[in-house]
Amino acid sequence: MNSTGAEPDIESELIDLDGVPFTKLSDVSGEALHRSMFRVMERTLRIRKLYRSNASGAGERID
């Protein structure tokens, strides 16, 4: 399972916005950006469906 340099990287569904100022995002608004944004927002909606706290003071992790 060792990775090799020849293996292509894992491509995520997140647009790389590191070089884009947040308040200039509207200038680059496009289909790919909106799709990526939609996925990020949809993911936040899944959280409550997947987890149920047992409220017993036990550890909890929510993703």
Next chain:
Amino acid sequence: MASTEGGDGTRSSLAFLRMPWADFDAFARLQGDRAMVRRLRRAERSRRKLLLYGLLDAVAKKPNCLGPLPPIEAAWELLARVEDASPTAFDRLLTHPYTGSWAGYTTRLLRNGLDGSCPQWVHLGHLHAIAAAAAIRAGLTFDTAVPLWDGNAVLPSLGLARLPTPVPFSTAEVSGTEYAYAISHSAARVSLPAMPDTDAPGWWSIRRVRVVSGRKQFSVRLDDVDPYRGLCEPVPPQRLTDAEVGEWRRMLDEAWQLLVAALPDYVRLPPIGLNSLVPRPRVLFRNPSASTGEAFGSALLGQPTDAASLASTLVHEFQHIVLGGMLHLTSLYDDDPRERFYVPWRDDPRPIAGTVQGAYAFFGVTAYWRALARIGAGATNRRAWFEFAYWRQQTWRTLEALRDDASLTEAGRRFLAGIAEVLGPWQDEVISEDIRDLADAAAADHRAGWRVRHLRARADVVSDLVGAWLADRPRPPLTVTHADLPPTPVPDGTWSHARADLVRLGLTEAGQAQLPDIWATVPGSTAADLAYAQGRFHDAAQDYRAELAATPDRCTALVGLGLALSAQGPSPAGRALLHCPELVRAMHRRLRRIDPRVPTPETLSAWIGQLVSGHHGPT
């Protein structure tokens, strides 16, 4: 590469974030480095921008949703000024852990049309507080308004102003110029100190703790005021006293010394990825912690019982943070909410997501205790060996349960294989027999406790058993070995960690000496548990029998009797009570209903145990 077109017709190219497999594999094997964690942080920044942008876009489509606060455009304009004047100040608020949890929570409220803990405008209006905090960090001249919840106005990452008001939800003005800011409403005014990280009248700053060992430093905020610092719902401030902050500082310092000594390479990473702790009240004899992937960089921690445990918890939570960041870039499993896995760190069945997260967190915990045990750190050494023995086997069993699961993606299988590559060889490392036995028994204890509460015996198997028993058959039918039904998340009976707590307390000579005086303070403990923790297994068995005579369904007593019997030598009853306690209890319940001469659970266990093989370890 994705090509996008701007509203003005300009075209720009945006790439999708990529994660090198080398990073992925290194994280799986606890061999990540600082550059890799920085790449995760960078990805988080992009994710935050997307989430925040999406949220603001949604808010902009809902006129008047900010109630008495200025419109969303005002916050946007202030943020633009900050980003222009001080990208660092903007970045600080963008990457603030609770900006993430606020954005996630508020997105859910907006999408579902809910108010949440406060009116929706209060939650949405928190954006003004974020913008104001960023503007203060940037030293801008500005004025705006922020929400006031029970008289508390938070400026994220800076602190909280207390402005008494008779109404639960209102607003306050924030205004000022460089180094001179104030928050006010018609009846009160709080001036921020020139250095907002110090307290002032009406102002609670967010305290920072810095600990150093050699050239390795760890700096973390103790955030007890941000309303979005919790897991799911916003929470009011829970201010630590100065003495409590001092205790946290002392504990963190000691924990850092242990971590640096035990894991000198690994400790280079947490300072990059863990920057905010949410202090929670102490839970007696426990070290609870929690975190969410939405608040990258943060963890909630109960006041620790000791430094060695705190160090373990920091590793645990940092592992969660790393995996949370990875999960934003790739998927390790399909969505599968079924709560179907036994995990040793919780009392209830978990879905695959929580199980993978926990396996990775406790892989780190195992590495920590292993390293601490090997450097022979004084009084905690026996505890460290015990925890290593316990977590290496428990985490391994969890991995075994996960590895071939159909819900795993290819990347998920590869990730778990990476963990196994490191964790596997640790299973054979030599640990003294007495400690190994204690760890095996503790593992069997928890597993049996889970079985008796979350597995339901198959009705046909119970009927076969009862029929054979009533027919005076010398051995139970073979159906007893049939596969289990899936677990149910609703527990049948209660559980207590008292026995495990007492065993841990008694690991050292000093602890054994203290047990007679402190055992009764351990919540849920009984005389039987004390006898067991002291190694008086005959007495423990007698006491558990007495508990069962009074309450035959008592989960802790059924399992405790199994442990006490097994500790005295090979015992069919002990085996049945540890391997299939749910079957013993189901059969006993059935017989109680139909036969007045019902035998004891121990008698039934001895009969069933004829077909149960193995030592007292769980199957």
